[in-house]
Amino acid sequence: MGKLSIICGPAGAGKSTYGRKWAAETGACLLDSDTVTEPVVRAGMSLGGLDPNDRDSPEYRAAFRDPVYESLFAVAGENLKHADVILVGPFTSEIRDPKWPEKLRERFGAEVELIFVRCDDDERHRRIENRGNPRDLSKLADWQGFLAKSGSEAPVFEHRVVR
Numbered sequence: 001m002g003k004l005s006i007i008c009g010p011a012g013a014g015k016s017t018y019g020r021k022w023a024a025e026t027g028a029c030l031l032d033s034d035t036v037t038e039p040v041v042r043a044g045m046s047l048g049g050l051d052p053n054d055r056d057s058p059e060y061r062a063a064f065r066d067p068v069y070e071s072l073f074a075v076a077g078e079n080l081k082h083a084d085v086i087l088v089g090p091f092t093s094e095i096r097d098p099k100w101p102e103k104l105r106e107r108f109g110a111e112v113e114l115i116f117v118r119c120d121d122d123e124r125h126r127r128i129e130n131r132g133n134p135r136d137l138s139k140l141a142d143w144q145g146f147l148a149k150s151g152s153e154a155p156v157f158e159h160r161v162v163r
Helices: 015-026 033-047 058-080 100-108 121-131 134-141 143-149
Strands: 004-008 029-032 085-088 112-117 160-162
Touching: 004 015, 004 100, 015 029, 015 085, 015 112, 029 033, 029 058, 033 058, 033 085, 058 085, 058 100, 100 112, 121 134, 134 143
Parallel strands: 004 085, 004 112, 029 085, 112 160
Antiparallel strands: none
């Protein structure tokens, strides 16, 4: 059984960059929520008459948030049978649950490590602006509003911090 490492944190903190680097160094299977589920989410949002770039509305959260994470967990479970797995995603609700690491250990029967990636808000803004992703336009249009609801608080359980 492999080890499950979860990399979480707010948008623009560097989760994907850190995940790619760590996977390259360790040979672990990398499952980034954007890479694994983006085409399906975009198609579903479009078919539903919604903005395919939206990831912040109640409609997106109601239709896709849980299925996106469940898809990641299902693929992780398959890979953990023979390899270490690195999952990358915000996991903003999960990091507020003090029992989440225990639930993950029970679900996967594997060692679990949680890593929180963070940087200051000015650096996050610069990174989000530079990546040029259409999904970020609403964040940049109301940066202060986005920061107020973006959930950049650290997990409520033991974790490693990467800056």
